[in-house]
Amino acid sequence: MPKTPVLTPRAQDFPRWYQDLINKAELADNGPVRGTMIIRPYAYGLWERMQSEMDARIKAVGAENAYFPLFIPQSYLTREADHVEGFAPELAVVTHGGGKELDEPVVVRPTSETIVNASFSKWVQSYRDLPLLINQWANVVRWELRPRVFLRTTEFLWQEGHTAHATREDARDFAARVHREVYADFMTGVLGIDVLLGRKTPRERFAGAINTLTLEGMMGDGKALQLGTSHELGTNFAQAFDTRYLAADGRQEYVWQTSWGTTTRMIGGLIMVHGDDDGLRVPPRLAAVQAVVVAIKGDEAVAEVRRIADRLRAAGVRVRVDDRTDTPFGRRAVDWELKGVPVRIEVGPRDLAAGTAVLARRIPGGKESVRIDDLPALLPGILEEDQATLLRQSREHRESRTADVTTVADAIEAATSGGWARIPWSVLGQEGEATLAEQAVSVRCLLAEDGSVPTEDDAPGNVAVVARAY
Amino acid sequence: MPKTPVLTPRAQDFPRWYQDLINKAELADNGPVRGTMIIRPYAYGLWERMQSEMDARIKAVGAENAYFPLFIPQSYLTREADHVEGFAPELAVVTHGGGKELDEPVVVRPTSETIVNASFSKWVQSYRDLPLLINQWANVVRWELRPRVFLRTTEFLWQEGHTAHATREDARDFAARVHREVYADFMTGVLGIDVLLGRKTPRERFAGAINTLTLEGMMGDGKALQLGTSHELGTNFAQAFDTRYLAADGRQEYVWQTSWGTTTRMIGGLIMVHGDDDGLRVPPRLAAVQAVVVAIKGDEAVAEVRRIADRLRAAGVRVRVDDRTDTPFGRRAVDWELKGVPVRIEVGPRDLAAGTAVLARRIPGGKESVRIDDLPALLPGILEEDQATLLRQSREHRESRTADVTTVADAIEAATSGGWARIPWSVLGQEGEATLAEQAVSVRCLLAEDGSVPTEDDAPGNVAVVARAY
Structure with a gap:
């Protein structure tokens, strides 16, 4: 008997499959204000893992985190001509605060180059203060007329790096280093997406940049998704905000800058690259839950899955126990498939007697019976194999198309x-x-x-x- | 020769001391929009450590992180009468988006009970869905007429927990559990602040709550600072948003809710509790930098401080190297005192010959010469002692006043x-x-x-x- 599909098949209607998956796997809902989204716990867990993996790489290249205000005076945006032209149509504007109309409207940040430069121009005095390497994790707002969850939303979460350097070469090298050591390393190594690293044409550059580096992934339907960008800003913002430093030779010079960002859109990319007709498939290195240990029914099975979970945790596997034996097993299995947990270990009454469990693998597919005692030694290798499989499939898909x-x-x-x-x-x-x-x-x-x-x-x-x- | 004070002495002008410390230790700047702040890297590092310590405790009581939109339809706020009355005077209102005037203005979240309930009313169906335990890390906006950095700012960062329970007792117990196991445990155990745990009077309750639990700390000048609150919301928001569940007996019942929050204001509290006339003193368990190893001058000293740092890291100490030998040593020492790093280890030319270093302790004060080989064994105990000292001083200060x-x-x-x-x-x-x-x-x-x-x-x-x- 063929299974009734849980999702609209990808081949039939890719956009509807995407939306079905987001609903059924409980990843996100639309917010009440057009274009906003509610990131539900399972998807937010993906974002938390993305943040921690990215944050470690960002710190490894020397940047420190800080926080700049959400509200930017409207006049700041207009100081860099290309920048305001690029962002003006997407701005959300606060006109009233504390019950009064404001003297100057404030803009909800669409990106922070302007307000960051207002600080940099105070913080940077001499060449000793350079390079200045700052990152922030924040929300930004760009009014979207045709929103799509995770991909184009009026509000999204991101990290934005902002740096200042003494020379054009230093800035160029740093933008390239982030592109490669932070973004490409994370996307290929953790997301399992075989991104192309390239350079944008002038037409596609960030508003205010002299060069934009990009990482492009091919989605399941053959379309492209820009997964991150790293910009050389030249001295454009430095001139607009008078961000200068005293060089060793005693002259006042403008700083050379970079900015770089990645967003919750990566969650959408993850879905569209690795998802299949049964749901999401989460790369093990990203997964907050690498293995779920499911008690099919009975108290003994519940006790056993807890023991298994403890042994797997000791082996360094991120595990969740599913002991909801009052919910039909079939429904729970479908749910874990939808959520894309790489490994599912099922323990039923017959397994208990035999000392075995059923090992179901989400990424290559298939089920087999294994000895419970073998699981701790088996799993780390399986997870690394699955990680490599996803990356290979992503590369082969792109090459074939x-x-x-x-x-x-x-x-x-x-x-x-x-x-x-x-x-x-x-x-x-x-x-x-x-x-x-x-x-x-x-x-x-x-x-x-x-x-x-x-x-x-x-x-x-x-x-x-x-x-x-x- | 008496030192020239780096800061206005506390006894002379406490508010000015506070502002001096924030400027000189490079913790924060005022943002261009009134009441907003820029959290500089060192202070943001404190916030990151607060987040990670709090987040572990929030997860330990069973809550999962999620993310709700920044923008709330104005009409949502008005659904709960006390709530809108409490927050209306502080709202920031977006009237224009994407170049057009909006049909309905949207409010920048001052807190998220309303928008969270709009989701809870969809997510909660039956008693099996309860308790629903959600937390979010986010920014919020409350227009401030008399802002003060960290303490009262138009925008601040916080975590806000939102939960739904089947009974009043469950909600009451959970609010109390967060109060004790998350907040009090963190504030006494990590921040080293001997907070009082109590109940707010009706006059001081959160707008929309039936009970508010609070944690109050005594600042250096004897004033109080509310460091966190945990609310029982009763069924007030459930009624306003029709958040009901099917009980085991087949009846539709309103959920009982809690909400609870702590903010970047804790950084202000930390300064005002532990700071002294030389700057901040950071409790070792909170400190991102527990020990700084300072090379006074010369390449040999630089090589030695790096070796010391590696050995201390291996002993589990969070260490930073200060090898800026082109900056006068005295200026760097003052800077580390201002920033309140608990332990400073100084290595100069004479120390190298003797195999010793100078150990300067910020919390009890004082300097002594110690053998470099003894440092890895010595430091963990010193840091725990300093942590206990700060908590004890905070308790004694409160009791004496x-x-x-x-x-x-x-x-x-x-x-x-x-x-x-x-x-x-x-x-x-x-x-x-x-x-x-x-x-x-x-x-x-x-x-x-x-x-x-x-x-x-x-x-x-x-x-x-x-x-x-x-």
Whole structure:
């Protein structure tokens, strides 16, 4: 008897599958104000793990956390011309506070370059104060007309790094270091997403940046998702906020800056890369729950799963016990599949007698009976294997759906039929890029001939990766 | 030669000392929008440690983290009459989003009971869904007319717990459990503040609560600071949002709720309890940096402090290296005193030859020469001793400045001359409380006769603790 599908199958309607999964796995709800979201505990647990893994990497490159205000005077935004042009249409504006109309409206931060620079201009005096490396974990607001949970929301959570350096080279190197050592290392190593590291074209750059580095992932439907960006800001904000330092030679110089961010959108990316028709599949290194130990029924099974959980915890596995024996087992199994816990260990009455348990693996699929005593030695290896499987599948999926093309028409064809195209940037150019835009196709990034991150837009051999994107 | 004081002495001008310390120790700046603050890295490091210690305790009582939107429809606030009355004067209101005037203005959350209940009313179906135990770490906004950094700011960071229970007793017990096992355990055990645990009078209750439990600390100037509260909300919000559950007997019942919060104001409390005329003193269990190892000058000293730091880390001590030998040693020593790092280990040229270092202790004060090889064994004990010293000093300070009185006039006298008064609640009563208010004195909490937390406002033997408060 075929199972009734729990979710709309991906092949049938990908966007509806995505929304079904978010509802059924209890990841998030829409908030009452359009475009806002409620991140439910299981999804917030994913975010907490993302935060702790990212935060360790951010601290390892030398940045310290701080906190800047949510409210920014409207006049700050207007000081950097490109910046205000980019963000003005998305702003939420507070006009009343404490029962009175405000003299100057304040903007709810869409990003913090301006207010951070107002502080940096006070904190930075001499070259001894550089580099200044700051990060913050915060919420930001960008009014969204076509919101989609996790991917485009009016409010989202993120980290935003802001740094100041003595030279253009230092800033460039630091932006590249974050791109590689923080973001790529986390996304490939923990999220199990085989991201492409590239450079944005001028058209796709952050508003106010002189260079934007990006990490692009291919989703299950072949569309692209930008998973993080690291910007060189040049001296644009330093000039707008007069952030200068006394150089060793006694001259006053503007600082060179970077900013870089990743957001709760990564949760959406995780779903769309690793999810299947049964639900989410969480990479073990990310999972707050790597293994759930399920008592099928009876007090003895409950006692046994608790013992198993303790032994697995001692082996370094993150475990949850499911002892809700008053809820039908089938419903609980479906729920853990939906939530994508990598390993499910089921203990029923027959297992107790035999000293065995059923080991169900979410990532490769399949079930087998194993000796309970073998579990602590078995699990760490299984989890590492599953982690590697997800990364490999993500790479193979992208490679199988990426076409090398030599004309703009072929690039559009590839991108509008569920894949990516690679086309020489010398063939495409800014004119071709404008043609793509008419079909809602964009250049996700430029790659150098050898696949590395180009140091210039127009270096010979640069390849544009072209796709539809979320 | 007497030292020139780095800070305005506490005895001379306590509020100015507080502000001096915050500036000189680089803890926080005022933000450009009135009442907002920039939390600088060292102070944010304190907050991160507060978060991690609190978060572990919050999870230990069974609550899970989630995230609710910053923006709340204005109409939600008005559903609970006392709640809107309490918060209306402090609201920040967004009237424009995405370049347009909004149909319904949205409020920037001052607290989340309303928006949480809108979700709880969907999530809670039957008694099996209870208790529902949720916490969130977030920013909130309450427009402040007389802001003071950390203590009263227009925006602050906090955690807010929200729970739903089947019965009044369950809710009451959970609010009390958070009060004791999360808040009191953290404040006495980590912050080293000997807080009083009591019950608020009806006048001082949270807007919308049927009972508020509080933790009150005595600051260095004898004033009180409310460091955290845990509320029983009864069914007030459940009725306003129709949050009901199907009971085992088949009836629809309203849930009984709690909410509880602590904020970045705890950083202000920490300063005002443990700070002295040389700066902050950070309790070792809270400190992100428990010991700083300072190279006085020379490359050999730098190499030695790095070796010492590694050995201390191996002994479980949180260490920072200060190898800034191009900055005068005296300036660095003053800076570490200001920042209140519990232990400073100084290594100069003479020490290198002798295999010794100077151990400077911030909490009891004093310096001594010790063998470098002895440091790893020595430090953990020193840090625990310092932790206990701070707690003891905080208790002794409160006890020495608390008077037992029997008249309202004497209570006012005690509270307006830099201390607290204990007065029988049967003597004071709500009328006496109103008289106190005319002198800006308030009942900080009620205690039962034996010093425990009263279960009723008017239990015989209840004592009111009366003070001026921040």
